[in-house]
Amino acid sequence: MENQPLLVESFKIIGKDYENGGEASSKIKSILKKLGISPEIIKKVSICAYESEMNIVIYAYEGEITLYIYKDRIKVEAKDIGPGIENLELAMKEGYSTAPPEAIELGFGAGMGLPNIKNNSDRMEIDTEIGKGTTLTFEVDLNEKR
Amino acid sequence: MKVDEVAKLIDGIILSGKNILDKIDVKTAFAADLMSDVLAYVESDNNDVILITGITNPQIVRTAEMLDIPVIIVARGKTIPKETIKLADEKGIIIISTKNIVFTTSGILYTNGIKPAKIKSRGESASSC
Numbered sequence: 091m092e093n094q095p096l097l098v099e100s101f102k103i104i105g106k107d108y109e110n111g112g113e114a115s116s117k118i119k120s121i122l123k124k125l126g127i128s129p130e131i132i133k134k135v136s137i138c139a140y141e142s143e144m145n146i147v148i149y150a151y152e153g154e155i156t157l158y159i160y161k162d163r164i165k166v167e168a169k170d171i172g173p174g175i176e177n178l179e180l181a182m183k184e185g186y187s188t189a190p191p192e193a194i195e196l197g198f199g200a201g202m203g204l205p206n207i208k209n210n211s212d213r214m215e216i217d218t219e220i221g222k223g224t225t226l227t228f229e230v231d232l233n234e235k236r
Numbered sequence: 237m238k239v240d241e242v243a244k245l246i247d248g249i250i251l252s253g254k255n256i257l258d259k260i261d262v263k264t265a266f267a268a269d270l271m272s273d274v275l276a277y278v279e280s281d282n283n284d285v286i287l288i289t290g291i292t293n294p295q296i297v298r299t300a301e302m303l304d305i306p307v308i309i310v311a312r313g314k315t316i317p318k319e320t321i322k323l324a325d326e327k328g329i330i331i332i333s334t335k336n337i338v339f340t341t342s343g344i345l346y347t348n349g350i351k352p353a354k355i356k357s358r359g360e361s362a363s364s365c
Contacts, residue, residue, distance in 0.1 A: 111295065111298070112301075137302055140298065196271070196291070209356075
C-alpha cells in the first residue's frame with residue numbers, strides 16, 4: 091500500500107487562531123474538488139480535516155496539516171507541537187472534552203472531534219506525547235467498498 | 237423553498253450570498269449551537285440544508301462549507317461579526333439574520349414544510365476502523 095503519493099501539500103496551522111482555523115481544510119477541499127474526487131469522499135475528508143485542524147487551533151501551539159493523495163486513498167497527517175493528549179482512551183469517548191471556554195463559545199469542544207474523525211475515515215491513528223505534541227493521521231479510501 | 241421565502245417567513249435579513257439566492261432550494265434544517273454536532277450528525281448530500289444557530293463566529297461558515305450546507309440562519313438577533321459575513325460571501329454561503337429565537341424560527345419553517353435534516357446513523361462506519 092505504501093506506494094508514492096501523487097500529490098503532497100502542507101499547510102501551517104497557528105494555535106488559538108480561531109479566525110483562520112478551517113482555512114487549510116477549505117484548501118484541501120478545493121484541491122480534492124479540482125481533482126474530480128467524488129463528493130462523498132470529499133465530504134469525509136473535509137470533515138476529518140476540519141476536526142483535526144480545529145483540534146490544533148484549540149489545543150496546540152502550532153502545527154502542520156499535510157495532504158497526501160495516493161492512487162487508492164487520501165491520507166491526511168495533522169502534526170502539532172502542543173501539550174499532547176493525556177488520556178487517549180477518554181479523548182476517544184464521545185462527550186469527553188478538555189476544551190477551554192473560548193473553544194466552547196465557538197461551538198467546539200463537545201467531545202465529538204476524535205470520534206467523528208474515526209467515524210468518517212477508514213483508518214485513524216494517534217501518536218501523542220505529553221509535553222511534546224500529537225500527530226493524528228487518517229485515511230479515506232478512494233474505492234468505496236459499499 | 238427559495239431563500240427569499242425563508243427570509244420572509246422568519247422576518248430575516250439576508251446578509252451574504254445575495255448573488256446565489258436563485259441557485260439554492262432548501263428542503264431541510266438542523267438547529268444547533270455546537271458545530272461539532274453539526275459535523276457529526278448532519279447529512280447534506282443534496283445541498284439543501286439550512287443550519288439554524290445562535291453562534292456568530294466564522295466557524296459557522298467553515299462548518300457549513302465542509303458539509304455543503306448552503307444557508308445559515310443566525311437566530312436571536314445576534315450581531316454577526318464582519319469577518320463572518322465576509323467569509324460567507326467568499327465561500328458562497330447565505331447568512332440570514334433573524335430576531336426570532338431558534339425555537340420560533342424552527343417552528344415557522346417546520347410549519348411551512350421544511351423537514352428535519354437527514355441524520356447520520358452514528359457508529360455505522362465505526363466498525364471499519
